Amino acid sequence: MLENTAATSIGGSLTSHQRIAAGLTAALLGMFMLFGVGFAHSDVVHNTAHDTRHAFTFPCH
Ligand SMILES: [Zn+2]
Secondary structure (H helix, E strand, O other): OOOHHHHHHHHOOOOHHHHHHHHHHHHHHHHHHHHHOOOOOOHHHHHHHHHHHHHOOOOOO
8 A cells, every 4th residue: 555655646636638638748859869869960968868768678770
């Protein structure tokens, strides 16, 4: 029961539309981190995204 308290107290005050919007926002942000930043021209930003991909064992090369 302890693991349900956080999700219940947060999710209980949201409508299903708000939950979907939050999920889509998180997904878009994640896609931007994986692909948008990964193809950035800045080497520092690119390497950071690249290292993050490898940290999550995302296949990239
Ligand atoms: Zn790589």
